[in-house]
Amino acid sequence: MNENKDTSNMKNETGNRIRLGVFVSIAIALFIVVIYFIGNRQQLFTKTITINGTFEDVGGLREGSNVRFTGITIGTIDKVEIMTDTTVLVVMTIEQSVQKFIKEDAIASIGSDGLMGNKVINIVSGNPNSKVIADGGTINTVTPVSMDDIMNNLAMTTANAALITDDIAVLTTNIRTGNGAIGKIFMDTAFANTIDATFVNAKNAAGGFSDNMEAVKHNFLLRGYFKKKEKEAAKAQKEAEKNAAKQTKEKEKEKDSKDK
DSSP, X not given: OHHHHHHHHHHXXXXXXXXXXXXXXXXHHHHHHHHHHHHHHTTSSSOEEEEEEEESOOTTOOTTOEEEETTEEEEEEEEEEEEETTEEEEEEEEEGGGGGGXXXXXXXXXXXXXXXXXXXXXXEOOOTTSOBOOTTOBOEEEOOOOHHHHHHHHHHHHHHHHHHHHHHHHHHHHHHHTOHHHHHHHHOHHHHHHHHHXXXXXXXXXXXXXXXXXXXXXXXXXXXXXXXXXXXXHHHHHHHHHHHHXXXXXXXXXXXXXXO
C-alpha cells in the first residue's frame, strides 16, 4: 500500500513540474515577444539618429508620438522640452536608413493621425540637391494651426454669415414694400413708367439726331465734304480688296510651287 502511495505521489509531482515548466516557458515566450515589440517601436534593435526641431506650439504632441516621412513611420518623439516662453524643443529619433532622404532644408510639421487622432510629426524631404541632415542636426519647422484658431475663425465666419443674411432680409423687405431705389424700380408703377418714358425720349432723340445728320449731308455748304469722305471710304475699301486678292494669289502660287 505504501509503495502504491509513493508511486502516485511521484506521478503527481512529475505532472505538477511539467505543468509548471510549460507555464514558465509560455510566460518567457510572451515576455520575449513583448520586449521585441516594445524594442521595435523604440528602435532598440535598429540603428538610429537624432534630429531636433523647435516649435512655438506643439499642439499636444507627446513623447512617444510617431515621426513620419512620406506617410511611413520612421521614428518616434524622444523628448518634448520647453526652452523659453515661445520655444519648445522636440527631439526625434529616426531610423538611420532614411537619413539619406532627409535634407538640411527639410521641413517638419505637426499633424494628426486621422481627424481627431494623436499628434504626429510629418517630415517633407526638401531639395534633392541639398546636403543630407547630420546626426543631431536641426530641422526646419512649421507651426501648426491650432484647433482653437480654427474654431475662432469658424465662429467669425458664422457671425459674418448671420450679418449678411440679416442684410439680405432687410433688402428683400425693402423691395417688397417699395422702399429705396431698388424697391421703387420693382414695385413703384409710376417710377417704372417714368423710366420707360425716359427710354422712349432717348430713342426719339437719337432718331432726331439721325434726321439732322441726313439734313446736314444734303446741305449745299457741306455736301462736298461728305462726298469727299464717301470717296475716301470707297477708295480705302477698294485698296483693302486689292490687297486681299493679292495675298490670295500669292498663297495660291506658294501652294502650287510646293505641290510641284
